[in-house]
Amino acid sequence: DIQMTQSPSSLSASVGDRVTITCRASQSISSSLNWYQxxxxxAPKLLIYAASSLQSGVPSRFSGSASGTDFTLTISSLQxxxxxxxxxxxxxxxxxxxxxxxxxxxx
Amino acid sequence: xxxxxxxxxGLVKPSxxxxxxxxxxxxxxxxxxxxxxxxxxxxxGLEWIGEIDQSGTTxxxxxxxxxxxxxxxxxxxxxxLNLRSVTAADTAVFYCARSLGVSGYYYRxxxxxxxxxxxxxx
Numbered sequence: 666d667i668q669m670t671q672s673p674s675s676l677s678a679s680v681g682d683r684v685t686i687t688c689r690a691s692q693s694i695s696s697s698l699n700w701y702q703x704x705x706x707x708a709p710k711l712l713i714y715a716a717s718s719l720q721s722g723v724p725s726r727f728s729g730s731a732s733g734t735d736f737t738l739t740i741s742s743l744q745x746x747x748x749x750x751x752x753x754x755x756x757x758x759x760x761x762x763x764x765x766x767x768x769x770x771x772x
Numbered sequence: 773x774x775x776x777x778x779x780x781x782g783l784v785k786p787s788x789x790x791x792x793x794x795x796x797x798x799x800x801x802x803x804x805x806x807x808x809x810x811x812x813x814x815x816x817g818l819e820w821i822g823e824i825d826q827s828g829t830t831x832x833x834x835x836x837x838x839x840x841x842x843x844x845x846x847x848x849x850x851x852x853l854n855l856r857s858v859t860a861a862d863t864a865v866f867y868c869a870r871s872l873g874v875s876g877y878y879y880r881x882x883x884x885x886x887x888x889x890x891x892x893x894x
Contacts, residue, residue, distance in 0.1 A: 709867075754818070754880075756878065761808075
């Protein structure tokens with residue numbers, strides 16, 4: 666299975682901060698990397714697919730990038746509604762695998 | 773737009789079979805998508821269980837393959853998950869999701885059900 670190592674596991678930030686979350690794949694996965702946001706008691710919500718494509722309806726403050734096997738989710742200016750958990754997921758090869766998540770908390 | 777809704781027992785006895793159904797509304801199961809099951813626990817995080825396409829072709833997570841069957845009921849526009857020989861370790865929130873791709877690449881889980889909690893306990 667392809668292992669996805671996500672960091673940090675949690676972070677504290679303030680409204681307006683720029684936030685960066687990283688995911689590293691255990692092997693090359695091309696650009697087959699997705700990012701999800703999950704709020705307590707809710708299902709994950711797709712934010713970014715194919716490493717850098719913004720899902721329809723998702724605010725433009727969310728962006729994704731890739732460099733080799735390293736992938737980054739950036740929130741350019743954190744908003745109150747962005748405090749949540751974020752997960753990466755590879756769709757290069759089954760079984761699809763997820764990172765362990767990053768919890769973004771209010772500082 | 774497509775919506776998914778899981779249903780099934782919230783409590784299953786150890787060694788029994790966990791059976792869940794996902795109803796698809798606002799769209800057809802018969803499409804160029806795959807339909808997935810994912811579970812989530814505090815300990816293991818998000819775990820992809822498997823998927824099925826419109827032809828009935830399935831892919832399963834090898835870690836669960838010996839115990840899992842995913843099937844579809846086209847007239848009812850729903851797909852189902854059966855997980856056999858369950859233990860307490862199978863207690864989780866189960867989600868169904870649509871897996872959307874482009875020309876066989878860049879699949880992503882773009883529509884999710886709300887999730888249903890299943891507890892394995894006697």
